[in-house]
Amino acid sequence: MSKLEQALGPIYAVLAYGAWGLFPLYWKQFGTIPPWEIISHRMIWSLVLLVGLLGLGKRWGAFCQALVDWRRSGLLLLSALLLAANWGLYIFGVNSDRVVETSLGYFINPLVTVLLGAIFYQERFRRAQVVAIALAATGVGLFVVQFGQVPWIALGVAFSFAFYGLLRKGIAIAPLVGLAIETLLLAPLALIYVGQLQVSGAGNFLSSPSLTLLFIGSGIATALPLLWFNNAAKRLRLSTLGLFQYLAPSLQLLIGVWVYGEPFTRAHGITFGLIWTALLIYGISARIQSAQPS
Numbered sequence: 001m002s003k004l005e006q007a008l009g010p011i012y013a014v015l016a017y018g019a020w021g022l023f024p025l026y027w028k029q030f031g032t033i034p035p036w037e038i039i040s041h042r043m044i045w046s047l048v049l050l051v052g053l054l055g056l057g058k059r060w061g062a063f064c065q066a067l068v069d070w071r072r073s074g075l076l077l078l079s080a081l082l083l084a085a086n087w088g089l090y091i092f093g094v095n096s097d098r099v100v101e102t103s104l105g106y107f108i109n110p111l112v113t114v115l116l117g118a119i120f121y122q123e124r125f126r127r128a129q130v131v132a133i134a135l136a137a138t139g140v141g142l143f144v145v146q147f148g149q150v151p152w153i154a155l156g157v158a159f160s161f162a163f164y165g166l167l168r169k170g171i172a173i174a175p176l177v178g179l180a181i182e183t184l185l186l187a188p189l190a191l192i193y194v195g196q197l198q199v200s201g202a203g204n205f206l207s208s209p210s211l212t213l214l215f216i217g218s219g220i221a222t223a224l225p226l227l228w229f230n231n232a233a234k235r236l237r238l239s240t241l242g243l244f245q246y247l248a249p250s251l252q253l254l255i256g257v258w259v260y261g262e263p264f265t266r267a268h269g270i271t272f273g274l275i276w277t278a279l280l281i282y283g284i285s286a287r288i289q290s291a292q293p294s
């Protein structure tokens with residue numbers, strides 16, 4: 001991989017996690033629309049976008065070749081199921097008024113990603129990086145203690161997306177092609193569900209121009225960050241990718257406090273401070289390490 005390709009890794013990571021961090025501003029526009037209807041439209045319109053990108057990039061040959069490779073298709077089915085499980089757990093948490101627990105999952109996820117990088121890719125850390133990871137883990141641990149019980153939804157959210165990233169990193173396939181196949185494998189069930197809603201009159205698609213545009217736009221909001229994430233995962237160590245992920249829950253926290261007036265407790269402040277201190281230490285250490293001759 002060229003130095004230019006490696007340099008694009010952090011850019012893709014910031015784009016992906018920055019977009020996910022800003023998601024509350026978009027999903028709030030749906031109001032009381034059932035979450036599973038929103039998720040189904042995300043799958044359908046993501047596939048439409050990805051098919052268009054495959055055509056523009058003339059990647060149909062690679063797509064068809066990968067699709068008939070049963071081993072790769074099987075792994076992509078597994079990664080698609082992990083992605084669906086992640087979305088499902090998140091929606092269940094929101095619908096059962098456990099938003100704090102689901103947000104905690106996005107703080108825990110980077111630590112799981114770092115752990116998987118050490119276990120499966122034998123990634124080693126400098127002393128400063130170990131300190132950074134310990135600080136981040138301490139921040140999350142204090143938040144768990146404040147939460148007061150085993151956060152099984154948060155752990156499910158964290159581990160499902162961490163294993164998704166691990167699996168996708170190990171599949172030899174272009175990010176666009178892989179994501180298109182994942183979406184294709186999920187889309188039929190989404191189409192059946194949306195079709196049943198529309199036939200029964202319970203569907204919200206086409207009920208208003210603004211809502212229709214929001215449904216269609218959900219494909220862009222879903223596919224592009226995942227595409228950026230997969231590009232980042234191909235170029236970065238899992239440990240580095242894991243630390244970038246704190247950008248998303250941090251942005252969500254800022255939006256919750258400043259835009260929607262949610263409370264910012266002392267526990268949030270301690271966790272937020274420790275995590276961003278960890279990010280600063282880890283980033284400086286990684287910068288020094290990359291500048292040293294190999």
